[in-house]
Amino acid sequence: MLLQRFLVRLLTMLVTLFGVAVVVFVVIRVAPGDPIAMMLPPGASNDDIARLRALYGLDKSIVQQFFIWLGGVLHGDFGTSISLRQDVLGLVFNRLPATLELATVALLMAIAIGATAAILGARSRGTVVEAGIDIASGATLSIPDFLWGLVLILLFGVLVPVFDISGRVSPQLDLPFVTQFYLVESILRLRFDLTWDLLKHMLMPAVALALPLAAIIAQLLKQSLKEVLDLDYVVLARVKGFSETQVILREALKNAALPTLTLVGVQFTFLIGGTVIVERLFSYEGLGNMAIDAVINRDLPLIQGIVLVFALLFVLINLAVDMMYALLNPRLRHG
Amino acid sequence: MDEARIARRGLSPRLWLAGGWLLLALLAAIFAPLVAPQDPLAQDLMLERLPPFWLDGAEPGYWLGTDSLGRDLLSRLIFGGRIAFIVAFAAATSACLLGSALGLIAGYFGGWADRIISRIVDVWMAFPPVLFAILLVAVLGTGLSSVILAIAIIDWTRFCRVIRAEAMSQARMDYVESARIAGYGRIGIMLREVLPNVLPSVVALLSLEMGIAVIVEAILSFVNLSISTDDPTWGGIIAEGRLSIHQAWWVLVFPLITLILTVLSFSQFGEALKARFDPVLR
């Protein structure tokens, strides 16, 4: 049952990815600007242009170009970046870890803040504490990560400058890293001075990304906790003599978390989508920041590669969430 | 009933505060040439980086100070509101019409219509929205209509997903069967029984989406991809403010406050309207 579910989801995932590839390919090809013209110095001869067009395969029809490109992608060849003249896959893998670290830290923060607020709110339902949590999460939710980023820059970058507001790591530091997963590696190498420097740079973009998601988790989880807390089996647990905290943690949390989980999956993809602008805001050298440069430079192969990697990340997250949901739900596990 | 009455009393100030700010901002934007104290484009290097009125060195007539080119901040904010509101109304309405219609059809009819629409939504949701927007504007070329079109193309899925789910749960209600018993056809039932029940959500989402459209426009201006660079936009002012943050913080603070108030107001206004529409609370 679980395996079957997994295979079906995998199939729909591939269909979605193919759809994404088609859409991004079509969108980019109708762009009026000519990327080749941007690469060459003014006054380049028509022959030069034609030669370069052929080099990048731009002289063939869109359908042909698509399948040539797709064939390459399936072999792990995403083409060569026009603006950076490097292998797209290499560029993307060079930047992806920075974005993944940022998004993961943000997700963990969001879950910690959101779940705490939800449990607190559910415990003290009907009091001013709950009303306060409602108002705070409602307002936090309405303000997107872009604005939170600016607010944080003002508050902790300028007014009380305790955090760095630019870059991923202090430029004067000597980095011993061999992978791009700086945060993970700094911990593994026990270089906690570097970990601290990385976190100081990461904290504000991560908080900006985490706050709206934390508010959503707080609202949804609190709502479903309150619903579950009125159900008979929770009443029964109270009658058995368990305290309210025990009741929430042992009986209610798992069942209440299920509906929240599916939504957190979708929202996590929004969070990762948010890294694009937040990385820009904090000059954080991740995939998103590179994506904006790629668009501005009309670097077609790079844009395609980045968008496809984002899409792959999104469908993988949805797949993981779906499997987790099935695993946690005995009805599906044994159905 | 009593709880409902209490809830409604709690909602009203929210409706008035949010609606009040939006009306104020909208009127200022419409009558910008009359309201703005200065020409928003006039540069005067003698007046560069003037602080807001309560600080030393402020000039009368430049209430919120000036930017690094000596342009009046308040006037630029007021004129920037024009772009923001045009984008908000046009983009959100288009996204709403497209997404709600498709969501209603997918949710109520199910079957093939649902499968096709849901698959398209899946593909759309696999794009990072901000990157998608930047990409579209880059492709369509900068300009007001490109920005509006890009936002509508991206954000219709928001409506589609929510309305589809609500239409599906409505379709299971007995009053849908009861309408069949009364002799209504499928489209009649969709319009008469299902649509009125999903409308409050549509209204709330529409208002929320207007706030989102304002933000997306600001983000596009921030990365210099919105409309022509001469016209003042909230995002454009923010981009300048981000650069001169250590010399003139007010250039960032005032547009930021304006944006936050506007976005909060749109979302709260929508929620309050939805609660108003709820027949159980009426």
Added chain:
Amino acid sequence: MSANMEPCLDIRRLSAVLPNGQRVLRSVSLSVQPGEVRALVGESGAGKTMIGKAVLGVLPKSVRVVEGEMLIEGEDLGRLDAKARRNLIGARTALIPQDPLTALNPSRRIGPQMTDRLVRILGWSGDKANQRIRQLLDEVQIRDPERVLKSYPHELSGGMRQRVLIAAAFAAEPRLIVADEPTTALDVTVQKQILRLIAQLQRDHGTAILFVTHDLGVVAKISQKVSVLYAGKVVEEAETAALFATPQHPYTRALIAATPRYTDPYASLKPVDESVLAGLATEIAAADKDWRPGHG
């Protein structure tokens, strides 16, 4: 049942209000003697479930008890702090809930759900608890206890789930069980089996039961004493046999006449007379007029 025996449950002048001040319980007094089944009958909004919840300390947060005492085997719940009250309720009482569909946690296996009180609250060893549960599953006539204990709730039928819940309720030998409409969600044939099981276990274990129901038929079959409720007020209290033989209050008479009986179709199903409702309204108004929230 001698008069000097300490009642298992003693409720004295219990009143409760909603946040808007509306009274939902109106000076309710009732007692349950050891080993007896006391039915609490009334229509929706009568407050019968509220009383059961008040006894077990699980009232919704919006309902506030403003007056009265509740004693379980002589111990006043109002004088205990929250933890002591929880322990007392956990050790001496149990609940058979209404809906067997929602009364079991869908994500936990039946076994741990049945033993957790014994092990975690009463401090029994796991083996002893398991043995006890098996014995009770046998008493509720579950033939394959191993399979049931390993199951998740959705794998059992409604009747099976209600058996499990009954077994769990009796497992710790409580002195008092609150049965909150335990058969309302069941088909009649299953209902009869469940009622018979409850009656049999109640006799065998000598447990007192506060049986909440809206069905006068069930009242007639299972209880020795009845309290009839209307709008949070006890309008009549009697031995069950006496209540059906000579109902005193007009509302009780109207309720009996409205209850359908296939054996006598034209004597039953009579709509409640307007004058009865008017009389009840006067009674309630009179009760509220002189009432001031006490200091309980």
Added chain:
Amino acid sequence: MAEPLFSVRGLKVALPDMTRKPLIGRAPLAEILKGLDFDLPKGSVTGIVGESGSGKSTLGRALVRLLEPSAGSIGFEGRDISHLSEAELRPLRRDLQMIFQDPMSSLNPRHTIFNIIAAPLRQNGLGDRLKERVAEALQRVGLPQGFASRHRHELSGGQRQRVGIARALALSPKFVLADEIVSGLDVSTQAQILTLLEKLAAEMGLTVAFISHDLSVIRRLCQQVIVMREGRIVEASATDALFDNPKETYTRDLLAAIPLPEIDPDWLRSNAPG
């Protein structure tokens, strides 16, 4: 006996079983009704009784053609309606009406009571004199005229069910399906609704299929009874015959399981079925 309004032969209904639905493809069909034969005589009330899972509600929904049978025929006034399309059914709707179990879910919260009762009138060519007709329908079920402008949440459970009856009877249909219409109500309200339905059925000469799990209610209201179990008819006969002299063990078990509101010390001890 008069000519029957409904004449049902070999009726089978199969519905997709969503619990066994594979992830790809359609859910397998589960046969809910396994071949039913019966007639509903004109102008009489027929009780359909059974426990959960007996298929009684599915049978009702097939009669008013909310469901399409997988086999067999449903003759209505001599015409087989079992496979008519939605469009072909529309002219028949005027005569085939239904009262739902849960008035909360069967009344649209967005519409006024007036609009709810007027909908079937408008849709069936009775849109003229709408105000008069709705007023008449309200009066018939004993609701004050002022209720026309109210919404569902402003009514009590019994009043909502009266609106459900008014809506079904506004068209003066030939047939009304009443699906567990009192199971959510208190006994005192239940008695009011049942006496109202009894009175209106007699006055208007309605043919009624009354679905219920409660045999006591059925005895009072119905002229004949169909007892169902697991998609089949166990026993069908005139009411008095069935109650006074049940032929099938299952019927006797059902009767024996009803707790009557009277003292009977032996009841719990007597053998329970199953």
